Structure formats: C-alpha cells, structure tokens
Amino acid sequence: MTGFPDRREGGPDGDRAGPAEPLLRQPPGYLDAPAGAFAQIRRRAARRRRVRAAGGGLAAAVVLTGSVYLVGALTPHGSDDLVSPPASDSLTSAAPSAPAPTRDAAPVPSPTVPDGRRSAGARGGTATATGTTATGTPTPGGPRGGASTGTTPRCATSQLTAALGGGDAGAGSLFRYLVLTNHGSTACHLTGYPGLSLLDPDGGQIGTPADRQPMSYAAVVLRPGGTASDTIHTVNQQGTCLPASARLRIYPPGDTASLDFTGQVTVCDGLFTVTPFVAGARGNPPS
Template sequence: MVYAPRSTRHGALLVGTFAVLGLLTACGSSSHDVHSNPPLTSSGTAAPATGGAESAAPGTSAPGSASAGTGAAPSSVPQATASQGGGTTTTTAASSRCHTAQLRASVGRDDPGAGQENFPVVLTNTSGKACTLHGYPGAAFVSASGGQLGPNPKRESGSPVTVTLRPGQSAWAGLTFSNPGISGAKTATPAALLVTPPDERDSLKVSWTGGAVPVSGNSSSVFLSVLAPGTAP
C-alpha cells in the first residue's frame, strides 16, 4: 500500500469538489436556456385547399353541391314528322301530342268502289297551337241509346307516321267495309260514330249518315287505316 501525504490528499479533494460544482453549474445553465428560449411559432391560417370553395372526401359531394346525373332536366329530342303539305317538318317530342279536347272529328262522303264502302274519318286541330297524331284512331258505331253496334274496327296494315297539325289542319284515316248488300252480312244503322284519337281515352261523337253497316256474319269486318295528312285520299 502506497501512502500519500495529507497535503496531497487535501489538494485532490479540492480539485474533485470544483469539478463537481462546475458540472452542476453547466447543467443548470442548460436547463435554464430551454425554458427561456422556447421554439418560434407563426400565427395565421392555413392556405385553402384548391379545387373549389369546399373540399370533400373522395367519393362524396361537397355540402350544397349536386351529385352528377341528378336533377338534370332531360333534353328534348327533335324528330322528323310528315306535314299536311307533303314535306317534313321538325318538331319537339316533348308534350306535343294532340289531345281529344284539341280536336274535332267528322266523317267525309262515301267513295264506294269494287263492292267496298270507303269513308274518310277526319280529325281537325281546333286549338291555337300545333300538335301531332301518330298511328291509328279508334272507332265504334253506336245506337241512339249509346250501345255499341258490332265489334271494334280492325287495323289495316300500314306504316304509321307522325302527322303534325298546325291550327286548322287535318288528318284522316280510311274507314272501309264490304257493301252489306253484296256480302250478305247482318246490318244495323248507327246513330253515331265514336272516334278516339291515338293514345287518348276520351272520344269524339260524330253523327252517322252513311246508312246501314255490317255488324255480324259474313264479311262483316270494318277496317281503319293509319292517319295521313289532309281530309281525304
């Protein structure tokens, strides 16, 4: 064992004490700097998101916005139609069909031929705006009491066209049947003919002055043709 003098041990103790005090002072100074110098911050608002006033999560719509495809008004599709003048005219398909209240019905004179009776059934636009007719009218013979005489007329083969009627213009369909005197069919004499415009439920009543019509038996069928522009063939 090495023996150190007392003065030497005292000096070493003083050196160690100063070293400890120096370390404590450095630590205290560092802790004080952290609290006295906090990180700098900048006040203000974040920049707005681009692409619109409001942003939304993917797959959702922003509040107050309409999703694509909803609430859009359907577009009107023009269609070519046959006019009374023999040419074509373009009309808009939206709500242009002629309704019963816009029309007047009449029956033209008989144009017989080859054992057939042929009557033009005419629909005239009495309204103040143009409308369209397409296809076949409906018809039924009725008695004075309103009862139907015979079956409904059958449709002749044909290619329906859309007829545009301006105010005052007409369209007609041919009502034909075999002459009962030749065919031998059973007959009745109607008081009126009910005419129903295409796609309508309400009918127009026309006084019938064409005499007896077949209602049953041989060759008793009555036929209607498609509507065409005008009042007669």
C-alpha cells in the same frame, strides 16, 4: 396254177440269193439336207402364217364394215336435226347471285293499294277506353304534315273535332274518310290508328270496334286549323248486315278520352277496318 411262182426255191424271191443279188439290191442311202434348207423352210412357214393372219384381219374388217353398213341401212331414219355439241364451260355465264340481306336493313313499308282494291286487315283488333297500339309499321324518317314533332305535343281529344268526310267506292267496297281537325291555338301531332266504334241512337255499341288494316304510318303534325284523316273500309250492303249507326265514337291515338259525332256507317259481312292517320282530309291513301 396256184401259189406264188416267185416264192419257189431257187427263184428270185427264194431263200437263196443269186450272185447278182448284192449288186442289184444295195441298202438304201439318204442324202443330207442342203445347208440352210431348214432355216429357209422356217422363214417360209412364218411368212405363210403372217399372210394368213393379215388375210384374217382384213376379212374381219370387211365383215365389220359390212355389219355397220347393214345396221345403218336397216335402222329407220328419225329426225334430220343435227345434234350440236355441248357448249364449253367458257361460254356459260353464271347468273349473278342476289346480295344477301343485311341485318341492319330498314323495314320496308307496306305497298299502297289503289282505291277499290284495298284489302281488309286481319280481324282481332279491339278499341278500348285506354286507346290502342297500332299493328302497322312505323315509317322511318320525319313526320308527315310539313313540321317536325320535336317539341310538338300529342294532340289531346279536347283540341280536336271529328266528322265524316267524303268517300269512295269500288269492287263492292265502301270507303269513308274520318277527319280530325285541330281547332286549338297550338300545333300538335297524331301518330297511328284511332279506336273506332259504331253507336245506335241510344248510345249503345253496334257490333265490335273497327279492326286495324296493317299499313305503315308516320307522325302527322296538325297546325291550328290543320286536318288529318283515315279511311273506314266496309262493303256494300250484302250478306248479313248490322243496323246502320247513328253516331260514331273515336279515341284519338294515345288518348283515353273519346269524341262522339254524328255519322251513318253500316257493317256487312263483318268487314269493318280503319287505317292510320295521314295529313289532309282525303283518307289513307289519299284518293
């Protein structure tokens, strides 16, 4: 049997409707939504969205916490030292700044060097018959020797006697004291460096005159019979040496006349310096 029996003419689904068809197949009807139903649906949807958002944030926090923990656990531990926070500015004290030098400050004298460690002055000084100007620094204040120069004249060569005094040695250096004595009847003063040369037996000059060893100095007052001295610095015989002197020639400070006197000094390695005069017969600085 083929076909659809219900489709035959006169059947329930045929082209003709039966008398009960209107009653049994009424058109569908739709009920209206209850009042407030849509608002309740929107509230529930918003609540679900908030719950989903809160759940997502909580999940993100859990993931972040776990990541931090894993990073800390997997990172190799270094030193256990605690890092202190930086000190506050209130605990930091600035170092006091040194006062700026004033223009009117007095010159500072050169420091005194112990015997055996005296440094030679720079070469270049030359003694002449007209005397020399000392390269040292005059010391502020009064003269040495216990008296004021006031009206005390400069010592003339004619009232002085020269001689080699004692000496000292140390660290390969030799120090001889050149002593000037006032044999006159009046006081006089000496200030600064002498001119000094070495002479051979025939009176010829050996080498060059002594250089000035830079030092501070002051006037030295010599009463009758008083003495002043300086220090001749050479080195022990080593390297290239000049012939030993038979005599020495000195030009007192500020005078053009000279004094020749007996004395033996040997210059080696070109070191030959002299200091300014000080009171006494023990050299400069006194030994």
